[in-house]
Amino acid sequence: MTSELKISAEEPNWSALPLELLNTIGCRSTKLKDFIRFRAVCKRWRQALASSRFRQSIPWLMLPYCRNNSPYAASARVGCTTSTDCCRCFYDVEEQQFHHIESPQGLNKTCRGSDFGWVFMMESSPSLSLLNPITNDNISLPPITAFPDVLEFRPEHVGIEYLHLDCQGLRVAEGKKRIERHYISKVSFSTEPTMKECVVMVIRTGRNYTLAFCKPYEDQKWTVIPPGDDRDLPKLNAFTDVVFWKGQFYALVQDGRVYVCDLSLQDCPRLSLFIDAPQANAYHNYLVISPTNDELMMVTRYLRFPEEEDHDDCDDDDDDGGIDIDDELSNDDYDDDHDEYDDGDNEVDDYCSDSESDDENYDHIQLADRYRKRAVFTGEFKVFKVHEDRRRWDEVGSIGDFALFLGYNTATWISIKDHPQITRDSIYFTDDLNHRDEVADMGVYNLRTQTINQLYSTASVHENPYLISPLPVWILPSNH
Secondary structure, eight states, X not given: OOOOOOOOOOOOOGGGSOHHHHHHHHTTOOSHHHHHHHHTSOHHHHHHTTTOOOBOSSOEEEEEEEOTTSTTHHHHHTTOOOOOTTEEEEEETTTTEEEEXXXXXXXXXXXXXXXXXXXXXXXXXXXXXXXXXXXXOEEXXXXXXXXXXXXXXXXXXXXXXXXXXXXXXXXXXXXXHHHHHHSEEEEEESSOTTSTTXXXXXXXXXXXXXXXXXXXXXXXXXXXEOOOXXXXXXXXXXXXXXXXXXXXXXXXXXXXXXXXXEOSSTTSOEXXXXXXXXXXXXXXXXXXXXXXXXXXXXXXXXXXXXXXGGOGGGGGOOTTSOBOOTTTSSTTHHHHXXXXXXXXXXXXXXXXXXXXXXXXXXOHHXXXXXXXXXXXXXXXXXXXXXXXXXXXXXXXXXXXXEEEEESSBOOEEEETXXXXXSOTTEEEEOOOOOOTTOOOOOEEEETTXXXXXXXXXXXXXXXXXXXXXXXXXXXXXXXX
């Protein structure tokens, strides 16, 4: 007679695992969704990671809000099933998936910068803020009216709500939508915004092109950095990018020179020349910290026309195949619509009211048709590192086993060895063209093949009116 051997085993009590062990395991997560799922198992697991900080290493593309009342909501939502109008859509380029998160704090606001998982938000009112779109945490900043050149916000003056000074000291009246789109072009943070010592640096475009900064937890106003005594510094400064590196802010001028910002005396900040390396103008220059964090690099962006044979100015293409449009599509377009204005008392020298394109009901299909034939798009990128004498930029033909994410965000490097799904030697770029109602320009530029691929199948700038405005932005998802 054989006896059957029975092994009795109790169900493992996963919730009883030591908190220290749970924390060690949970903090090994490399993706935000895994981190969230780990915390969602039970109260104890959530407790184990209550104070743990997580920031994903691969950026997500933050897309505009999904609006249920839009006739194009079905195509715009890209699979979103929630019924709320406050749903943000995020695209995961590594897994080629869309994620949807309710983020009501960012509704009807424009992003002008991204770093540490936080985005700099502007809106039609003077309010400015930093937003974590994952946690919906919000940090208030001094408003636009706290800039020294902004004289007044007059909501009763519809279409010309803001009164401010231009670079010549003349008073200018402009619409709130135009200010929201153009007043600030780029933002950089010295540290995570949750830290008390954080400094927020901005580039103001339009008529000024100046740098200004504030400390969110201390300041009630913005401090503008004057040009200083450097006679070579352009009168309008023309800064295109700013980064925080080795304890200081560095700002890139459109012509390739780099200035360092001395903020040691907040009441008397100064600019001094750091890299004197003029470079032929492209459409836009980006200042990038090298992946090894030991040097500054510059990435130039050149544009192309969809139908180049129809444009006489294409004869001015440079020798490298890029189009120098410094005189054709610069931020001077910001001033083109300004007309002389006399209110009877000569109080305002200029004005620019918001156009019909600001109407929320404006037909995006018409916009797509309107710009399909005349819009310009990215043609190529070039990468440079500064020569050891700091007087010229040397072109770098390849970035090797890295990918670079560019746009309104602080540039982010990704190692292909750690993330093989990402295309090596490539630049993942989003649109920062900043022209009114332009079709979004985004894709993946391969430095080796000099070709551009779409980020995802529905991201065609010619077919998807959803990507016109507001512009998509790269963020590094973070829980803090």
